[in-house]
Amino acid sequence: MNSLQLFQSYFQKEPSITSSANGRINLIGEHTDYNNGFVLPTLISQSIEVSIKPRDDEQIVCISNKFGELSSKIAASNDGTWLDFVRGAIYYIKKLSPTLKGIDIAVSSTIPNGSGLSSSAALEISLLRAFAQLQSLAIVPKEMAKIGQQIEHQFVGTQCGIMDQMVSACGVFGQAIFLDCESLQTKSLPLFPNHTFIVIHSGSTRKLSQGSYNERKLETMMASKTLNVPSLRYASLEQIKLIEDPTIRRRVKHIISENNRVIQATSCLEKNDAKQFGELMNFSHQSMRDDYEISSDELNKIVESASNNGALGARLTGAGFGGCVIVLSENEKAELITQSILSQCTQAYLVTTISGKLNS
Numbered sequence: 001m002n003s004l005q006l007f008q009s010y011f012q013k014e015p016s017i018t019s020s021a022n023g024r025i026n027l028i029g030e031h032t033d034y035n036n037g038f039v040l041p042t043l044i045s046q047s048i049e050v051s052i053k054p055r056d057d058e059q060i061v062c063i064s065n066k067f068g069e070l071s072s073k074i075a076a077s078n079d080g081t082w083l084d085f086v087r088g089a090i091y092y093i094k095k096l097s098p099t100l101k102g103i104d105i106a107v108s109s110t111i112p113n114g115s116g117l118s119s120s121a122a123l124e125i126s127l128l129r130a131f132a133q134l135q136s137l138a139i140v141p142k143e144m145a146k147i148g149q150q151i152e153h154q155f156v157g158t159q160c161g162i163m164d165q166m167v168s169a170c171g172v173f174g175q176a177i178f179l180d181c182e183s184l185q186t187k188s189l190p191l192f193p194n195h196t197f198i199v200i201h202s203g204s205t206r207k208l209s210q211g212s213y214n215e216r217k218l219e220t221m222m223a224s225k226t227l228n229v230p231s232l233r234y235a236s237l238e239q240i241k242l243i244e245d246p247t248i249r250r251r252v253k254h255i256i257s258e259n260n261r262v263i264q265a266t267s268c269l270e271k272n273d274a275k276q277f278g279e280l281m282n283f284s285h286q287s288m289r290d291d292y293e294i295s296s297d298e299l300n301k302i303v304e305s306a307s308n309n310g311a312l313g314a315r316l317t318g319a320g321f322g323g324c325v326i327v328l329s330e331n332e333k334a335e336l337i338t339q340s341i342l343s344q345c346t347q348a349y350l351v352t353t354i355s356g357k358l359n360s
């Protein structure tokens with residue numbers, strides 16, 4: 001059921017506005033965004049859709065196809081439910097347009113939660129789009145992305161970077177987006193016409209991810225202080241020997257090498273060199289597994305199986321600690337590789353495939 005039907009059946013009236021935002025996969029460049037580095041995400045077709053109608057009181061009444069019914073006052077404190085996103089979005093829109101009051105909302109999602117496919121950013125951006133339209137506010141996509149990130153920081157408690165909100169707000173389906181997370185400059189690039197990214201869910205959702213995510217952020221912030229650079233974007237591999245703690249040294253190595261891989265992968269897209277892109281994906285996964293330590297047995301097994309079955313490369317995508325792997329394959333082999341992986345990793349399932357074929 002889409003959000004419009006859900007709204008009609010639950011509230012027994014018509015919504016004023018329906019809007020949506022897509023989830024994403026990150027092709028390469030993990031945990032580099034909050035270190036002011038580079039990322040290369042692309043949208044997936046799965047999305048979150050919201051239908052809304054303003055109320056005359058200060059109440060939020062929500063119905064979701066995934067989480068059922070929830071309601072609260074606009075000003076209620078954070079409670080760890082998805083209402084935190086709604087209260088956050090209302091809070092920031094109210095700052096720009098104080099007449100916004102309570103809201104009836106229906107939310108429908110086709111993005112699996114806790115999968116590293118950015119359902120949170122899609123919820124933030126779809127809500128912000130709907131509220132901005134309701135209040136006749138012209139918020140440019142980059143600003144909307146920054147507000148989405150503030151919702152995460154202030155209302156949800158994840159100290160995330162800007163990648164997910166930027167691609168959800170500014171991305172174009174079928175194109176990769178190279179994002180410089182310091183300047184927020186973007187460059188759209190076509191995907192490989194003869195190759196497919198297969199998105200496979202490991203079957204395990206992210207465990208303890210919020211705490212570990214914030215911990216990685218803190219570790220890398222402290223490392224940039226030790227190295228006396230504004231952010232790890234400005235650190236070089238030669239400098240890592242200056243870090244005494246071996247764990248922190250490995251964290252920093254991941255960030256520096258991953259930034260380099262994003263630059264190289266971007267030029268692979270430009271040159272249509274899927275083979276080298278795949279190799280970079282494999283190096284990226286190793287780095288996340290061994291140095292940044294954000295992988296899991298299930299994710300590693302899928303990556304291994306992909307490589308044994310003829311994929312050009314595979315890596316976990318998103319924050320890690322569970323969620324999805326993306327596999328790069330020639331278009332003709334994609335189906336066979338998918339079937340082989342799924343037969344070897346019985347918990348895993350196919351989420352989607354993305355190919356530049358349609359755009360070529």
Ligand code: GLA
Pocket residue numbers: 026029030031032033034116118160161162163164318319320
């Ligand atoms: C999550 C965060 C992003 C980014 C990725 C890891 O998706 O929301 O900001 O840090 O993890 O690359």
